[in-house]
Amino acid sequence: GDSVTQMEGPVTLSEEAFLTINCTYTATGYPSLFWYVQYPGEGLQLLLKATKADDKGSNKGFEATYRKETTSFHLEKGSVQVSDSAVYFCALADTGRRALTFGSGTRLQVQP
Amino acid sequence: SQTIHQWPATLVQPVGSPLSLECTVEGTSNPNLYWYRQAAGRGLQLLFYSVGIGQISSEVPQNLSASRPQDRQFILSSKKLLLSDSGFYLCAWSGRQGRNQPQHFGDGTRLSIL
Numbered sequence: 001g002d003s004v005t006q007m008e009g010p011v012t013l014s015e016e017a018f019l020t021i022n023c024t025y026t027a028t029g030y031p032s033l034f035w036y037v038q039y040p041g042e043g044l045q046l047l048l049k050a051t052k053a054d055d056k057g058s059n060k061g062f063e064a065t066y067r068k069e070t071t072s073f074h075l076e077k078g079s080v081q082v083s084d085s086a087v088y089f090c091a092l093a094d095t096g097r098r099a100l101t102f103g104s105g106t107r108l109q110v111q112p
Numbered sequence: 113s114q115t116i117h118q119w120p121a122t123l124v125q126p127v128g129s130p131l132s133l134e135c136t137v138e139g140t141s142n143p144n145l146y147w148y149r150q151a152a153g154r155g156l157q158l159l160f161y162s163v164g165i166g167q168i169s170s171e172v173p174q175n176l177s178a179s180r181p182q183d184r185q186f187i188l189s190s191k192k193l194l195l196s197d198s199g200f201y202l203c204a205w206s207g208r209q210g211r212n213q214p215q216h217f218g219d220g221t222r223l224s225i226l
Contacts, residue, residue: 032212043118043202043217044156051212089155093212099146099171100215104155 002027002094006103009087013080013110021075021088021106023064029095033057033066033073036089038105044089047075080110114139118203118218126226131176131190133221135203138184143205145186146215147178150200162186163208198225 007022025031032051036044048057053068064075073090090103115138125131137143147159158171160178168178175194179187186203200222204215 034214036217041222043219044204046214046216049212049214099158099161102156 002031002092002101004090004092004101004103006088006090006106009105009107011106011108013108015082015110015112016079017110019075019077019080019084019108021090021108023073023075023090023103025071025073025090025092027071027092027094031092031094033064034091034093034100035062035064035073035075036091036102038087038089040086047088080108082110082112084108085110114205114216116203116205116216116218118201118221120221121219122222122224124224124226125193127195128192131188131193131197131223133188133201133203133223135186135188135218136184137186137205140205140207141183142208143184144208144213145180146204146206147186147188148202148204150202150220152199156202159188193225195225198223 004025034049035047037047038044048059050057050066053066056065062077064073087105087107089105091100093100118135145162148156149159150156160168160170162168162180165180176190200220202220203218206215207213
C-alpha cells in the first residue's frame with residue numbers, strides 16, 4: 001500500500017538557518033505530492049504541491065521538488081523565521097484513491 | 113471563495129456519552145468530504161470519506177460513524193465514546209477533478225474523553 005515517511009522531529013534551528021525536512025514515499029500509481037503545515041492549535045493548511053516528476057512546488061519561500069527516481073519530496077527553505085515554527089506534513093494522493101496518505105509530521109522549532 | 117467550518121472547537125465528554133461533530137462547506141458544490149483523527153504527537157488517520165449525499169466509506173472499523181445528510185454537511189458521531197477516542201478531529205474537503213486536487217482543512221475539534 002501507499003506510505004509516506006518523514007524525518008523524526010523535532011527539528012530545532014536558529015532564525016535564518018537553512019531548513020530541510022526529508023520525505024520519501026511508496027505508491028502503486030503516479031501520485032501527486034503535497035506539503036501541509038499545521039500551526040499550534042489549528043487545522044492543516046496546504047503549503048505547496050507537485051503533480052508530476054521534476055515539478056517544483058513553492059510557496060512562502062518553501063520549495064520541494066518531486067523526485068521520482070528517489071521517490072522523495074524534501075521540503076527546503078533558505079532562511080527560516082520564528083513564525084515558521086509549526087508541524088509539517090508530507091502527503092500523497094495516489095491514482096484511483098480519493099484520500100490523502102500522510103506522513104507522521106515533523107515539528108519545526110525556530111529560535112530567535 | 114470556499115470556506116469550511118467545524119464545531120465545536122473543543123469538547124470534553126465523559127466515557128460512554130454520545131458524540132456529534134459537525135462540518136459544513138461553503139462556496140462549492142459536490143465536494144468530496146473527509147474526517148481525520150490526529151492523536152497527540154502523531155500523524156493523521158483517515159476515518160471516513162464521502163463522495164456524495166448518503167455515500168460514506170469507512171477506512172477504520174471503530175465505534176464512530178459518519179453521515180452526510182446534505183451536499184455540504186458532514187457529521188461525525190458516536191453512540192458511546194471510549195477513552196481511546198480522544199484526539200484532534202479534522203474535517204476536510206476537496207474538489208472532484210481528479211487526484212491533483214488538494215484537500216482543504218477546517219480548524220479542527222479537540223476532543224477530550226474523561
